[in-house]
Amino acid sequence: MLSPGQLFAEYRVVRVLGAGGMGEVYLAQHPRLPRQDAIKVLPIELTDDPTYRARFTREADLAAGLDHSSIVSVYDRGEDQGQLWIAMKYIPGSDANALMKQTGPFAPQDVVDVVTAVADALDYAHAKGLLHRDVKPANILIDGTSATRHKIYLTDFGIARTIGNDTALTAANLTVGSIQYT
Structure with missing residues (x-):
């Protein structure tokens, strides 16, 4: 877990925003622009898992291709200190x-x-x-x-x-999503 004030991927961490199955999300000060972004970081223990790395990278790539007023914008992605990250628009x-x-x-x-x-x-x-x-x-x-x-x-x-992609980055016979909403 990152700490407030810590530098990560050139961003300065402000605070934790939340956590989920694919990582922790932090409010962070952009390194060059006068704005704050949300930074999603894949936990270090999952970084070496090729499946999680592929899913995390795919999330960034798929979401970065979307430009819609009701979808959170993805600004960047990368790897820092052995952890993958995604920079997104911060929604207060x-x-x-x-x-x-x-x-x-x-x-x-x-x-x-x-x-x-x-x-x-x-x-x-x-x-x-x-x-x-x-x-x-x-x-x-x-x-x-x-x-x-x-x-x-x-x-x-x-x-x-x-759509139409029969290959998945999840195991066979595995339900994806939150079961109560699926």
């Missing part, structure tokens, strides 16, 4: 799962806004030949900085695959 706010735990169910109009934004993002990704395969509240980010209208983003293409 929270994910839909955390928000529902804090405030309860969304109001009907908020549900419409989330479903509309995510459906539009998925339509775009599908038109580009990409299946997300893990749409769930924790992978929907809501930018809470605007008092009038929240911006909604789909993130985490870690188990995505291209």
